[in-house]
Amino acid sequence: xxxxxxxxxxxxxxxxxxxxxxxxxxxxxxxxxxxxxxxxxxxxxxxxxxxxxxxxxxxxxxxxxxxxxxxxxxxxxxxxxxxxxxxxxxxxxxxxxxxxxxxxxxxxxxxxxx
Amino acid sequence: xxxxxxxxxxxxxxxxxxxxxxxxxxxxxxxxxxxxxxxxxxxxxxxxxxxxxxxxxxxxxxxxxxxxxxxxxxxxxxxxxxxxxxxxxxxxxxxxxxxxxxxxxxxxxxxxxxxx
Numbered sequence: 001x002x003x004x005x006x007x008x009x010x011x012x013x014x015x016x017x018x019x020x021x022x023x024x025x026x027x028x029x030x031x032x033x034x035x036x037x038x039x040x041x042x043x044x045x046x047x048x049x050x051x052x053x054x055x056x057x058x059x060x061x062x063x064x065x066x067x068x069x070x071x072x073x074x075x076x077x078x079x080x081x082x083x084x085x086x087x088x089x090x091x092x093x094x095x096x097x098x099x100x101x102x103x104x105x106x107x108x109x110x111x112x113x114x
Numbered sequence: 115x116x117x118x119x120x121x122x123x124x125x126x127x128x129x130x131x132x133x134x135x136x137x138x139x140x141x142x143x144x145x146x147x148x149x150x151x152x153x154x155x156x157x158x159x160x161x162x163x164x165x166x167x168x169x170x171x172x173x174x175x176x177x178x179x180x181x182x183x184x185x186x187x188x189x190x191x192x193x194x195x196x197x198x199x200x201x202x203x204x205x206x207x208x209x210x211x212x213x214x215x216x217x218x219x220x221x222x223x224x225x226x227x228x229x230x
Contacts, residue, residue, distance in 0.1 A: 104156030
């Protein structure tokens with residue numbers, strides 16, 4: 001069964017606007033969440049993470065929000081830039097600060113329209 | 115090097131052949147992970163090492179898959195008697211605890227395995 005779900009396979013956003021990518025999880029043991037970005041023929045690149053003790057973490061244009069009661073997290077990118085076009089993966093770990101296997105969603109392909 | 119490196123980047127094998135995939139983690143990283151990514155899917159966990167100890171191999175799909183990290187640095191994933199369903203990208207990641215107490219996994223570029 002899919003413990004981490006990204007229900008939108010693709011998303012198109014105008015350059016300069018906000019991109020919102022969503023992720024839902026079912027396993028209540030998950031304690032640490034990450035977003036990775038992937039370009040073709042490259043490995044996933046770490047973007048931002050959040051521990052379950054927080055509900056928001058911000059790094060420049062990227063903000064991750066965590067709603068534990070809803071088992072939902074989202075990644076906000078603002079403003080969106082053409083270089084943000086990539087596949088974005090949500091991942092979760094049952095260890096409080098990582099250091100354990102990650103469970104990934106199936107990814108959302110983000111396209112930024114110039 | 116600065117990042118995780120993997121070799122070969124591409125491997126074509128005939129069904130039944132054995133293959134060996136190599137991962138060079140970031141220098142000093144204690145933890146090393148292997149994942150398998152099928153087309154259109156997210157990476158799926160295979161196995162995990164802390165230094166030379168293989169702490170979790172619950173994701174290895176069959177006994178044809180074997181991983182080692184004998185000196186706690188370079189790791190090799192070996193697949194014996196390859197089958198078509200083994201075709202995938204094999205990703206390696208390494209991590210170590212940072213000053214904030216968190217472990218972030220950094221991925222290599224992957225090895226794309228095609229079994230004919």
